[in-house]
Structures are given as structure tokens and as C-alpha cells.
Amino acid sequence: MIGPLRPAVGLIATLICGVTPARGQTTTPERLPERAIRRNIPITNAIRRAYAAGTRDSTGRPGRNYWQLRTDYTIHAVLDVGASRITGRETIVIHNTSPDSLRNIVLRLDPNLFLGFTPHAAPWVPAELTDGMVVTRLTLNGRSVNLAPGREPRGAETVSEPSAFGLRLTSTRIALSQPIQAGATARLEVDWNHKLPGGPGNGHRMTQRWADTLYQPTQWYPRVAVYDDLRGWDADLYLGPSEFYNNFGRFDVRIDVPAGWIVSGTGELQNPEEVLTPRARERLAKALGSDSITTIVGPDETGPGQATATPATGDRLVWHFVADSVNDFAWATARKYVWQTLRATIPGKGAVPIHMLFLPGRANLYANAGRITRHALEFYSKLWFPYPFPQLTLQDGPSAGMEYPMVINSNQGAADHEAAHQWWPMTVSNNETWYGWMDEGFNQYMNILSAADVGGRAADRDLDRLGQSYGLTSGNEAEPPMMWNANYGGSQFYGFTTYTKTPLMLSMLGGIVGDSAVQRAHREWAIAWMYKHPSPWDWMFFMNRALKQDLGWFWYYWLFTTESVDGSIEQVTTRGTKTVVTVRQDGQMPSPVVLRVTFAPTGPAIRRMRNAVVQDSVTALVTHPVDAWFSGSRTFTAELDFGGRMITQLWLDPYCRFPDRNLGDNVWPRVDARQIASLALQPGVCRR
Ligand SMILES: [Zn+2]
Numbered sequence: 001m002i003g004p005l006r007p008a009v010g011l012i013a014t015l016i017c018g019v020t021p022a023r024g025q026t027t028t029p030e031r032l033p034e035r036a037i038r039r040n041i042p043i044t045n046a047i048r049r050a051y052a053a054g055t056r057d058s059t060g061r062p063g064r065n066y067w068q069l070r071t072d073y074t075i076h077a078v079l080d081v082g083a084s085r086i087t088g089r090e091t092i093v094i095h096n097t098s099p100d101s102l103r104n105i106v107l108r109l110d111p112n113l114f115l116g117f118t119p120h121a122a123p124w125v126p127a128e129l130t131d132g133m134v135v136t137r138l139t140l141n142g143r144s145v146n147l148a149p150g151r152e153p154r155g156a157e158t159v160s161e162p163s164a165f166g167l168r169l170t171s172t173r174i175a176l177s178q179p180i181q182a183g184a185t186a187r188l189e190v191d192w193n194h195k196l197p198g199g200p201g202n203g204h205r206m207t208q209r210w211a212d213t214l215y216q217p218t219q220w221y222p223r224v225a226v227y228d229d230l231r232g233w234d235a236d237l238y239l240g241p242s243e244f245y246n247n248f249g250r251f252d253v254r255i256d257v258p259a260g261w262i263v264s265g266t267g268e269l270q271n272p273e274e275v276l277t278p279r280a281r282e283r284l285a286k287a288l289g290s291d292s293i294t295t296i297v298g299p300d301e302t303g304p305g306q307a308t309a310t311p312a313t314g315d316r317l318v319w320h321f322v323a324d325s326v327n328d329f330a331w332a333t334a335r336k337y338v339w340q341t342l343r344a345t346i347p348g349k350g351a352v353p354i355h356m357l358f359l360p361g362r363a364n365l366y367a368n369a370g371r372i373t374r375h376a377l378e379f380y381s382k383l384w385f386p387y388p389f390p391q392l393t394l395q396d397g398p399s400a401g402m403e404y405p406m407v408i409n410s411n412q413g414a415a416d417h418e419a420a421h422q423w424w425p426m427t428v429s430n431n432e433t434w435y436g437w438m439d440e441g442f443n444q445y446m447n448i449l450s451a452a453d454v455g456g457r458a459a460d461r462d463l464d465r466l467g468q469s470y471g472l473t474s475g476n477e478a479e480p481p482m483m484w485n486a487n488y489g490g491s492q493f494y495g496f497t498t499y500t501k502t503p504l505m506l507s508m509l510g511g512i513v514g515d516s517a518v519q520r521a522h523r524e525w526a527i528a529w530m531y532k533h534p535s536p537w538d539w540m541f542f543m544n545r546a547l548k549q550d551l552g553w554f555w556y557y558w559l560f561t562t563e564s565v566d567g568s569i570e571q572v573t574t575r576g577t578k579t580v581v582t583v584r585q586d587g588q589m590p591s592p593v594v595l596r597v598t599f600a601p602t603g604p605a606i607r608r609m610r611n612a613v614v615q616d617s618v619t620a621l622v623t624h625p626v627d628a629w630f631s632g633s634r635t636f637t638a639e640l641d642f643g644g645r646m647i648t649q650l651w652l653d654p655y656c657r658f659p660d661r662n663l664g665d666n667v668w669p670r671v672d673a674r675q676i677a678s679l680a681l682q683p684g685v686c687r688r
Pocket of ligand 1: 418439443
């Protein structure tokens with residue numbers, strides 16, 4: 001529309017020309033700042049309500065009135081290998097620890113994603129179309145839930161009997177005739193069955209079988225959605241790309257499969273004497289006694305009596321697992337799994353088993369998996385907090401890059417990354433559906449630190465350049481801000497926003513406060529939120545306090561916008577012993593001014609400056625805090641007085657931590673594009 005733009009164009013013309021408005025017209029301020037910098041964190045209504053209720057507060061720690069639901073599951077599942085179908089009978093005890101009486105229960109039925117008509121978000125293609133999650137019986141506190149009720153009640157309308165609406169969607173609402181009172185528990189029983197989808201898909205986490213010989217069930221049982229202090233029921237549909245937001249609770253799971261099929265999963269196996277051979281039990285008992293890999297079931301040991309125990313009657317075995325305080329449960333089974341075990345040594349805890357289950361023909365994909373996973377568990381335990389679970393299992397199959405509590409569907413390719421997910425979302429349970437970056441982005445950052453540790457490098461060198469590189473992306477219309485719901489990030493930017501951008505942000509943060517300070521603050525935050533559900537605001541406010549800085553401007557520009565700094569050295573003049581450097585920022589995001597000064601090798605002694613660190617005989621690093629920009633100017637003059645030694649070169653942002661479009665204008669004297677390409681390869685440029 002052109003019409004409404006006209007007054008705005010007129011206003012801009014007035015400001016540029018500096019024409020004094022005629023008497024009687026609305027006046028504009030004498031002089032608007034060239035760049036107004038927002039310095040606080042945007043607060044939404046949900047956060048405002050949480051602060052008012054005291055469930056969260058601006059310390060970033062759980063509030064004095066913090067609460068979260070607890071859901072305990074007992075599941076008996078039977079796998080029909082011929083039909084690739086699981087049939088389950090499940091009891092969920094819902095502990096309503098909220099201050100609200102609940103008039104609904106929201107159930108997540110993710111297998112309905114494989115019904116042809118369910119909504120999907122990009123980028124994803126379903127592996128196979130199935131008949132979805134078939135619920136055959138549902139009771140609440142012993143009372144039947146109507147599975148085929150009439151019209152769904154609206155607003156304050158009530159139902160005369162508990163009724164399920166949307167059983168063919170990935171998110172289903174059970175309307176209750178009697179609410180679950182605050183502090184009460186409710187018992188939900190569900191009978192269900194569904195086909196496990198195979199087919200090619202595009203390697204998605206829910207491609208769950210290879211023919212009828214290997215199954216990796218995930219998101220496989222009806223689960224109760226999160227009800228929290230921010231948004232009430234998390235009733236959003238499961239759309240494919242974004243992951244989960246789950247309650248913590250206890251899982252007691254029995255899995256009934258053909259004898260000879262090994263089952264692995266979340267939790268600890270409760271009945272090894274019923275399902276394992278004496279030989280396998282003996283090997284397992286010894287596995288933690290050495291640093292080498294122990295084969296529990298070898299490639300030649302197949303079928304009942306070899307791979308597993310022989311059942312006392314019939315041709316099936318029931319594997320029983322229990323896990324306390326986890327937010328999901330996953331498992332796998334195959335006709336011919338090889339099972340190997342090694343140990344990781346967790347500080348303050350001791351040896352924890354790492355199990356690997358893979359097909360005999362794919363042993364090459366697991367040759368390094370044990371070593372990588374052991375390093376991950378030990379390194380991340382030191383970086384954040386000790387690995388809290390009693391075991392970790394790697395499961396082979398079509399999904400080869402996915403995480404669940406104590407389980408990673410991964411070979412060596414993604415072992416470091418997937419193991420890292422045991423910290424988030426498995427222990428620090430971020431809402432990864434909305435804020436995928438608090439899951440995948442934090443993970444990518446720690447993977448950089450882990451890789452540096454393996455390579456024997458200081459990690460800060462690997463974090464250099466990252467922050468600056470965002471300048472090349474910033475400004476793309478298709479990029480959503482990180483505080484946008486990740487499901488709607490779009491196919492072009494889902495991966496960037498969810499995975500890649502967080503390490504770039506943390507590279508810049510390290511460029512301001514130091515990388516070790518970032519990691520210390522993040523560790524304190526993680527420990528404060530173990531087994532809880534922090535929001536992005538809790539993280540931002542916690543980091544502010546832990547870093548003893550008001551970083552409102554930093555969080556605003558990185559998380560709520562797609563702006564960059566785009567700094568440059570505009571002008572340099574020298575008079576006597578003084579050099580005046582004019583630094584300009586063309587972007588909306590401010591940053592500290594960091595200048596590396598290179599001196600001639602000889603001349604007058606280099607005098608010390610208050611805000612400069614002399615790095616060696618010919619270089620000094622000058623820093624001005626970000627406050628330099630808060631007055632609204634786009635230029636800042638840094639006065640250097642090092643006592644008359646000739647300055648031969650100046651570099652703005654020498655560690656390349658601040659988003660920038662053009663590295664070429666960060667150096668003085670200016671160099672042309674070809675020279676900058678070769679300069680950027682030199683030691684000391686964007687590199688320590
Ligand atoms: Zn991940």
C-alpha cells in the first residue's frame with residue numbers, strides 16, 4: 001500500500017533537511033540520536049504473570065513459588081514383529097502440583113504425525129503413512145472417557161462425562177467433568193496400538209524400523225503434555241521439526257519381544273536373570289572393571305539361548321526397565337544386535353557403563369563410538385555438572401542422530417553431540433519446541449569446546465571468528481529471531497537459528513566477558529535448573545547476575561532481532577604523541593570497541609595506557625566498554641597516547657567476535673579486498 005507511507009516519507013525529509021517546522025505544526029525533537037540502543041530485555045505477558053506469582057523472578061533462579069507437574073508412567077508394550085505394530089497398556093499418575101484445578105488433560109499422540117492429513121512443518125517428509133496412534137480405551141480415575149463425543153465445548157462450557165477431543169491429532173484434549181484439584185493426583189489409563197513407520201523418509205527421528213528386523217521406537221506412547229506457569233497446557237501440535245517439552249517422572253516399562261531379540265532402553269534393566277544368558281550377565285559384571293571394551297553379546301551369538309535367555313514357556317521374553325526422574329523413555333530391539341560395553345569415569349561418581357548395540361555389518365560405524373562417547377560424558381561432566389544417570393546406551397538404526405534420556409540413537413558420527421543432550425534437555429529441561437536454541441544451540445557450543453579438548457587446543461581460539469561471521473547472515477528477511485517458535489523458523493533458517501547461531505552469540509559474549517566467565521555462569525545456571533524447566537528469560541537474567549553486568553542490550557539484539565554491529569575504522573589522525581581513531585558502527589547492535597595496536601619495532605618507549613593491555617614488545621590491546629555507544633552516536637573517538645612510538649597498524653575487533661559485514665574496513669591503513677583475503681590467513685588476525 002502506498003498511501004499510508006506518505007506522511008512518514010515527509011517526516012524523514014524534514015529530519016534530513018533540518019527544516020524548522022512551521023508554527024502550529026507538530027514539532028519533532030531538536031535532534032534524534034543517530035542510533036537508539038535498546039538496553040533492556042523485552043518482557044512478555046507470560047513472564048510478567050510468572051513474576052507476579054513468584055514462580056520465577058529476575059534473579060533467573062527458580063522462584064520461591066516455582067512448581068512443575070510430575071507424571072509417573074507404568075507401561076506394558078508388546079511388539080508384533082510380523083505387523084511392525086506395538087500394542088500398549090499404560091497407566092499415568094498425574095501429580096497436580098500446580099495451584100490450579102485442571103479442567104483438561106492434554107495428551108501427546110506423536111504417531112498421528114504419520115496420518116496423511118496431519119499438519120507438518122518444514123523441513124520434513126514423513127517416513128511412511130500409517131493409521132496413526134489408535135486409542136482403544138481411556139479411563140480417568142476408573143471412569144471411562146468418551147472417545148467419540150459430539151461437539152467440543154467452548155470457553156466455560158463443561159462436559160457431563162470425561163471426553164477426548166482430537167484423538168486423530170498429535171495433541172489431544174481430554175475435557176474433564178470433574179477437575180483435578182490443586183495438590184491432587186489423577187490416574188489415567190490408556191490402551192493403544194500403532195504401526196512403527198519404516199521407509200526412507202529423510203532420516204527423521206521418527207523413521208523407526210528397518211524392515212521387520214530392527215525397531216527404534218521413540219515418541220511411541222501417549223504422554224501427558226507439560227502444564228506450566230507460563231502458558232498452562234502446552235497444547236501445540238507436534239509438527240515434525242521441533243522437538244519436545246516433557247514432564248519429569250518415573251518410568252516403569254515392560255517390553256515384550258520375541259526371545260533372541262535384545263532390548264535396550266532408558267533406565268536400568270530390572271530382570272537380567274530372566275532375559276540375559278548367564279554368560280552375558282557374567283561379562284556385564286566385569287565390564288566396569290577395565291578401560292577396554294567388553295563384548296556382552298557377540299556377532300555369532302544369535303537367537304534364544306545365545307543372544308538372550310531361553311524363555312521358560314513360549315517363545316517370547318519380557319524386558320523390564322525402570323528410570324526415576326526422566327522426561328521421556330526410548331528403546332530399541334533387533335533380531336541380531338551386537339552388544340558391547342565400556343565405562344566412563346564420572347567425577348565424584350565413578351564408573352558408569354556405556355552400552356553400544358549395533359548390527360554386525362555396521363561395526364565400522366561403532367569402531368570409535370565408545371571412545372567419543374566416553375570423552376563426551378567425562379568432559380561435559382567437568383564442564384557443567386556430573387552426568388546424572390546410571391548408564392548411557394547408543395542404539396543403531398535408521399534414526400542416527402537423536403537423543404532421549406540415557407539413550408542416543410547414534411553411531412560415532414553424532415555421538416559427541418547426542419551425548420551432550422543428556423545435559424539439555426534431559427536434565428535441564430528447556431522448552432525445546434519453542435526455543436530450540438536452548439537445546440541444540442547450547443549443544444553446538446559445548447561440542448566446539450569438546451572438539452578443542454580432543455585436539456589439545458585452547459577453546460577460545462576456536463571461538464574466535466564465530467561472532468564476527470554472523471555479520472554475513474544478518475539482514476536476511478527470511479531469518480526469524482531466536483525468540484520465535486522454532487516450528488515456524490522455516491526451511492531456510494530452521495537449522496541456522498536452532499543450531500548455528502547460539503555459538504556465534506556466545507562467541508561474542510566471550511569477547512566481552514571472557515570465555516571462561518561465560519562457561520562458569522552457564523554452569524551455575526545449569527545447576528540451578530537441574531530437573532526443572534527454565535525459560536529463556538531465566539537464562540538471560542541469571543547470566544546478567546552471574547556475569548555482574550547488565551547485558552540487556554546484548555540479549556535484546558541477539559535473541560529478539562537479527563541485527564549486527566558492522567564496525568569499521570573511519571579515520572585515524574596523529575598529532576604529536578596522540579593518535580585519534582574514529583570508530584563507526586553501521587549496524588543496530590552495539591559492541592565494546594576493541595583495538596589492537598601494532599607499533600614500530602623501535603622508537604620511544606611504549607607508555608602504559610589505563611584501558612590498554614600491552615601484549616608483547618610491539619602490540620597492545622585497547623578496550624572501551626559498550627557504554628561508548630549508549631549516547632546514540634554512530635561514531636566513537638578512541639584517543640591513544642602511547643608516548644610517541646610510531647603506530648604501524650590498527651585492527652578493530654582483532655579476535656573477530658562482533659558481527660561484521662566487511663573485515664576489510666576493520667584495518668588501518670586500509671587494504672584492498674585481495675589483501676584482506678591474504679591478511680585474514682595470517683597468524684594474529686582473528687586468531688590468538
Ligand atoms: Zn541435537
